[in-house]
Amino acid sequence: MCAHRRRHIYMKNMYVEDGRNRDCYIRAGIISSRAFVACCFFNLEGSSFEDSCCNIIMTAGKSENLKMLEPGKPPPTKKARKERGRGKATATTSSNEIMEEHIWREFPEDLFEAVIARLPIATFFRFRSVCRKWNSLLTSQSFSQQCAQVKQSQSWFYTITHENVNTGAIYDPSLKKWHHPTVPALPTKLIVLPVASAGGLICFLDIGHRSFYVCNPLTRSFKELPARSVNVWSRVAVGMTLNGDSASSGYKILWVGCEGEYEVYDSTKNSWTCPGSMPPNIKLPLALNFRSQAVSVDGTLYFMRSRPDGILSYDMKNGTWKQFVIPAPPHLTDHTLAECGGRIMLVGLLTKNAATCVCIWELQKMTLLWKEVDRMPNIWCLEFYGKHVRMTCLGNKGLLMLSLRSRQMNRLVTYDLSSREWLKVPGCVLPRGRKRQWIACGTAFHPCLTALA
Numbered sequence: 407m408c409a410h411r412r413r414h415i416y417m418k419n420m421y422v423e424d425g426r427n428r429d430c431y432i433r434a435g436i437i438s439s440r441a442f443v444a445c446c447f448f449n450l451e452g453s454s455f456e457d458s459c460c461n462i463i464m465t466a467g468k469s470e471n472l473k474m475l476e477p478g479k480p481p482p483t484k485k486a487r488k489e490r491g492r493g494k495a496t497a498t499t500s501s502n503e504i505m506e507e508h509i510w511r512e513f514p515e516d517l518f519e520a521v522i523a524r525l526p527i528a529t530f531f532r533f534r535s536v537c538r539k540w541n542s543l544l545t546s547q548s549f550s551q552q553c554a555q556v557k558q559s560q561s562w563f564y565t566i567t568h569e570n571v572n573t574g575a576i577y578d579p580s581l582k583k584w585h586h587p588t589v590p591a592l593p594t595k596l597i598v599l600p601v602a603s604a605g606g607l608i609c610f611l612d613i614g615h616r617s618f619y620v621c622n623p624l625t626r627s628f629k630e631l632p633a634r635s636v637n638v639w640s641r642v643a644v645g646m647t648l649n650g651d652s653a654s655s656g657y658k659i660l661w662v663g664c665e666g667e668y669e670v671y672d673s674t675k676n677s678w679t680c681p682g683s684m685p686p687n688i689k690l691p692l693a694l695n696f697r698s699q700a701v702s703v704d705g706t707l708y709f710m711r712s713r714p715d716g717i718l719s720y721d722m723k724n725g726t727w728k729q730f731v732i733p734a735p736p737h738l739t740d741h742t743l744a745e746c747g748g749r750i751m752l753v754g755l756l757t758k759n760a761a762t763c764v765c766i767w768e769l770q771k772m773t774l775l776w777k778e779v780d781r782m783p784n785i786w787c788l789e790f791y792g793k794h795v796r797m798t799c800l801g802n803k804g805l806l807m808l809s810l811r812s813r814q815m816n817r818l819v820t821y822d823l824s825s826r827e828w829l830k831v832p833g834c835v836l837p838r839g840r841k842r843q844w845i846a847c848g849t850a851f852h853p854c855l856t857a858l859a
Contacts, residue, residue: 603849
């Protein structure tokens with residue numbers, strides 16, 4: 407027997423055997439999870455949801471599709487487009503019946519939720535429109551438990567652009583993609599800015615500093631906080647912490663004003679309280695750095711202040727204030743606090759003569775001094791030479807997004823504090839738009855499907 411003939415018979419037997427094994431997988435329910443993950447979700451930018459599912463159904467449900475042509479038989483002739491469409495519709499109907507009968511009816515509910523909980527967060531934007539059952543998972547206690555077992559994903563960024571102050575843009579650094587969800591409950595007649603985040607929730611404050619709002623931008627869970635007992639019309643600094651490991655255990659929000667007034671909101675009580683007053687050793691009025699968002703480490707919030715340079719901290723559990731005088735590095739401008747693995751970091755621009763560079767410092771606990779640990783690559787800094795560059799830091803939770811802009815330049819850069827990796831961010835362009843948006847402000851948040859405001 408010639409080698410060509412032996413190879414042909416071997417491949418034929420292999421495909422027939424593969425068809426039998428695949429039928430066994432279908433009966434056992436094994437292939438269903440693979441089909442579900444591979445085609446129904448990860449094909450985000452390719453074919454439609456229906457086409458993807460139909461393709462895997464036809465492959466898994468009909469083993470004869472895997473068989474090779476019999477020797478001596480001519481290949482099938484090409485059919486007209488109408489006939490192909492008619493045949494595809496018939497096959498799809500038949501395959502749907504097979505899939506419903508042999509797979510999904512017996513598919514374990516806990517395994518179903520476990521698979522969905524481990525899918526990339528970006529698939530959620532198609533998730534809710536599939537069926538009512540999938541949409542209802544967001545309020546399911548068992549699904550929340552499955553999500554709690556999944557390792558926390560990388561931080562995302564919620565940003566506000568100059569051209570669209572009432573609609574946010576969300577950046578997913580894992581896919582390097584911008585999303586443009588809508589939060590209908592946010593007031594449209596007011597300008598609301600993201601000021602803090604915790605557990606997948608974002609705290610908004612209107613530009614008049616009168617009302618607070620909390621929202622999950624992925625699920626549109628929204629809540630307007632009750633009115634504060636202390637009316638403060640000046641600028642305030644805001645911090646947010648969780649009562650436990652997730653938003654389900656509740657959260658607290660702290661605002662502090664320049665004259666030392668402050669209040670704490672507890673979501674479990676749905677009320678503001680004024681725990682006390684500033685200790686006498688803290689100099690008033692407070693010269694806070696409002697461009698720097700507060701960072702949270704083990705239930706303690708840290709605010710950046712100037713004159714004197716240093717940090718102001720508030721322990722949410724004990725209700726105590728502390729002040730640390732820490733001299734700022736020389737030639738520092740546009741600086742902000744950050745946090746990585748419990749370490750307090752400082753991000754800022756070093757400007758000397760015509761040269762400008764982004765630098766990263768870490769706070770030394772023993773000496774209470776800033777130690778430089780990294781800086782932007784020199785080849786990137788050359789673009790800033792001779793330009794009046796301003797920097798805005800949009801996040802502080804291990805991954806930073808830096809908005810660097812001047813009259814001639816508009817750059818977005820991410821920096822991973824743990825891996826020390828610098829990456830350029832693609833421009834933010836609205837759907838069906840061409841103009842690149844200028845980022846005004848924003849905050850980092852950990853995307854969570856089950857966090858409720």
